[in-house]
Amino acid sequence: LNGGQQSSPASIGIKLFMAKRLLQPTKRQKLLEKRKRHRELFNNLYEAAGGGPQATAFYDKLVAAKEAQMKANKLVLESLPEEVIEKLEGFPPGAYVRLMFKGMPYQFIERFNPNQPLVAGGIPSAEESNGFIQIRFRTHRWLKHVLRSNDPATVSIGWRRYQTVCVFSKEEHNLRNRYLKYSLPHEHCLATLYGPLVPAKTGVVFFVNSAWRPPSDTTEGLIKAALTNPSVSQPGDFRATFEAPIRKSDLVFLRTFVAVELPKYCNPVPNRLCPIDGDGDTQGQGWRLLRTLTELRREKGIKAPSNSDSVYKDIHRPVHVPTPLYVSTKLVAQLPFAQKPKPTRREARAMVGGDPVRAALFTELPAPVRSVSDHPEGETRADLLDRLRQLHADFKERQRKKMAQRVGKHKKQISKAEAQKAANLRKKRKDYFAKHGKKADKNKSD
Incomplete structure (x- = not known):
């Protein structure tokens, strides 16, 4: 009973279902409860790990332990004499020391140059072994010539100066290094040399003082016949196929790659043992540089070997007579x-x-030929044809003039219609703006 009214069982069930549904939490309330539980779980784990506001972080603990150990070590070292401290910690920066070297040659002391002071340093263990070094190289702008591969050059890298033989190359798009006979004059290239290993991005200086010969060697490549017996083929022989038949007069460019053997030569520069300038022949008594092949040939009077294939020859080509084109x-x-x-x-x-x-x-069409006849009938026929042609030409001229008059009259009509159309359009625009302008002024005054 509700207010003296009796409710049916169906209405009571609906009311109970609605009340139960209103008491259930919504989707947003469930999400907020889930976030709250996760936040409480994270706080509990953080406090348990020692990262709460009352506890000290693990890093802070390590720093505090390190500082305590340093204070204890400082107290102990202050109580020890200086000799013991130097054995334990070494010499402090800025201290004056005396170095003693064993096995030093006597020429180092006798030929010491005070104008060139010495700098003592240490070399890591990784730089004591030798290997191939690849350098990004570019010749100086003041150098009047280019360098040649497999020629000796004096190199200054880090703490060392030595003479070596370098090979120049250039990296292409397919990540292969193409061998260069000469260094690039106005562009960077790669120089590969053999010597003590150094860290990456170490500065390098090349010292070159040798004779030079311009790059005039040119070798003409020839296409050899493919060998049918593979047992007698030599290294470098190959078999090639072409899309179209080729002739002996055609030029074929072959781009292949072959492994280049790098020379292993490293001669340290003991210039501190050589006599000072003015005291003797440094080249004869002291260290001697590796000479280039050009210098050796000039000294011994040997001419460069002449290869017949490398000599420029006059090219005598037969006159090419094209085959006439035949059309069926x-x-x-x-x-x-x-x-x-x-x-x-x-x-x-x-x-x-x-x-x-x-x-x-x-053959072409024959030109019209006027018949020549002694008979008067032929002359009459020719005169008649001439008059007919003249009449036809006059008729065409009259037609052309009439057409020109019609075209001119039509153009005048079109221009007159366009002028009338433009005048009507101006009048309509004037009436429209006059009418609507008065309405706008009236609305503004209101």
Whole structure:
């Protein structure tokens, strides 16, 4: 009973379902409860790990332990004498020391140059072994010539100075290094040399003082016949296929890659043992540089070997006579008249050879020839044709003049209609703006 009214069981069930649904939490309330539980779990784990506001982080603990150990070590070292501290910690920065070297040659002391002070340093264990070093190289702008591969050069890298043999190359797009006979004059290239290993991005200086010969060697490559017996083939022989037949006069460019053997040569520069300038012949008594092949040949009077394949020769080529193009008669008959061959009369006579069909295909139309006859009837016929042609020409001229008059009259009519149309458009625009302008002024005054 509700207010003296009796409710049905169905209405009571609906009301209970609605009340139960209103008491259930919404989706947003469930999400907020989930976030709250996760936040409480994270706080509990953080406090348990020692990262709370009352506890000290693990890093802070390590720093505090390290500082305590340093204070204890400082207290202990302050109580020890200086000799013991130097053995334990070494010499402090800025201290004056005396170095003693064993096994030093006597020339180092006798030929010491005070104008060139010495700098003592240490070399890591990783830089004591030798290996190949790749350098990004570029010649100096003031150098008047280029360097040649496999020629000796004095290099200054880090703490060392030595003479070595370098090979120049250039990295291509396919990540292969192409061998260069000479260094690039105005561009960076790669130089590979053998010597003590150094860290990356170490500065390098090249000292070159040798003779130079301009790059004039040119070798003509020839295409050899492919060997049919593989058992007698030599290194470098290959078999090539082409899309189209080639001739002996064609030029074929072959781009291949072959492994280049790098020389292992490293000669340290003991210039501190050489006599000072003015005291003796440094080149004869002290360290001697590796000489280039050009210097050795000049000293011994040996000429460079002449290769017959490398000598420039006069090229004598036969006169190329192109093969005449032959077009079949059927194809010529299918071509339009503008593209048909137009031979001369002599060529046409030679081509047709008395054949009337070929004569009709290859020869031009004969020009109209006025008949010449002694009979008066022929002259009358020719005069009649001339008068007919003149009448036809006059008729065409009258037609052309009439057409020009019609075109001029039509253009005048079009221009007059366009002018009338433009005047009407201006009048309509004037009336429209006058009418709507008064309405706008009236609205503004209101």
